[in-house]
Amino acid sequence: MTDRVRIAPSPTGPLHIGTARTALYNYLHARHVGGTFILRLEDTDQVRSTVEFEKDILDGLHWLGLDWDEGPEVAGEPARGPHAPYRQMERLPTYAAAAQQLLAEDLAYPCYCTPEELEADRRAQEAAKQPPRYVGRCAKLTIDERRAREAEGRRGVLRFRVGEGIVAFDDIVRGRVEIDVANLGGDFVIVRADGTPLYHFTVVVDDAAMEVTDVIRGEDHLSNTPKHILLFRALGHAVPRFAHLPLILNPDRTKMSKRKSQTAIDDYIAQGFIKEALVNYLALLGWSTGTEEEILSLDELVDRFDVRNVHKGGAVFDRERLEWLNGQWIRRLPPDELIDRMRPFVEAELAAGRIERMPSDEELRALLPVIQERLPTLGAIGDLVGFLWVTDLDVDPAALVPKRWDAATAREGLAAARDTIAGIGDVSFEADELEPPLRGLAEEGGWKAGDLFMAIRVAVTGRTATPPLFDTLVALGRQRVLDRLDRALAVLDREEDST
């Protein structure tokens, strides 16, 4: 049988970095071995699950390019795959049947303990320095006793009998793991009093029903795996293989969390990280090719991926490295592609009022040679060249005066530069045509070219760090360059008056 793997997110929050990586590893495995990648929504936590989160997760996975072979119906699109539905709240009858089966075979039993009773048990165990576990008060209730509770109007939960013994399994990444059933905390609840099933139960029923062969998931489920194995056996199903992935960590090495790190994929998208970089980075967080290759596309990753090489230790999420990879991938984007991906970020600048007009695609294309290698993220576009799309520039008078110069020199230099530039015709307004005369001017004035250029740069852009000056002048256009130089001169004059 070919491998069947799945990603089973819970729509209780936006797509999380950790979920994205788990999805990626499952996807890479499926594609590498020619297996099937299934998406299943685990929405049994009705209190926290929302359709908005569900959409967010699906959109995020699509954005990353992780397309599934089998999954739920979404927005009119019918469900794909032979085991629909793929949304747990639509599979309630399946769980009810499985629960009925366990109950009939006495592998599970109704428990009528109240929250108060359970809380008291827990407290007593704590006081006695015992590990918390269900004491089994309802484990041996007779049929009559059960009826009596029901008659009192009590609604029981369903508990699974864990029995005793050692549960062992060979985890693909961790090797052999053995856990004594005695440490599982006693018979655990598989169906709530309101009849809805719990995670440990649904995950097993579904993995069995969907014929999942390899469960590739986060390490936080490692300790729960014996419960799953017991359930698979009780239900009479084959136990799948397990591969527990190392956790992604906060800088303090605790499990990555919203409190301490940015965990939503959305946020990275909004900042201008591109999917190629995110996929590449996530793939290498906890796995490596074993070679020194590190810039890898999704296809190249598929080609090289092997779950058996996944690491055991957790990995700290390093944003700096992600940014570096992002820059690498931005530089590899074809021009049209870059423009398409950049446009929303320029639009966002416009919407935020940081620029005043939307540049055309031609304008953006002309800029590409000087900005492509200067963008660590797409969101940096406004910061880099936003000065091109505003009418009035705020210029700090102090910045107009290069370090080695005084105000008078700056005034003189800028005035001379204005004349020189004014003398260059519109048709000749190209980088190659601008540089020689301005260098000549610096020489005549006895200035260092760098100082003159810096004064001009600040005058026309308002910044000390910009793309190359002459390309920048061309992008601004002759008239705007002259206007801004005039304004800068006026600013310098005003400063002089006020001192």
Next chain:
RNA sequence: GCCGCAUUCGUCUAGAGGCCUAGGACACCGCCCUCUCAAGGCGGAGAUCACCGGUUCGAAUCCGGUAUGCGGUACCA
């Protein structure tokens, strides 16, 4: 507390008994390039391979213990 898992430069990692005076990358520092900023090139600093014992002619690699960290221990997933 109990159970489980983990531990190589600050970070991501290479490493499957001799090729390791531990390699690469990010970040950091310096130099080159250069009109600034990037990008790129070159170089540097940075790891007693958590610790202690053992096995072996030889251990980052095998075994045992200790420590530390993390995860699990819900009518969350």
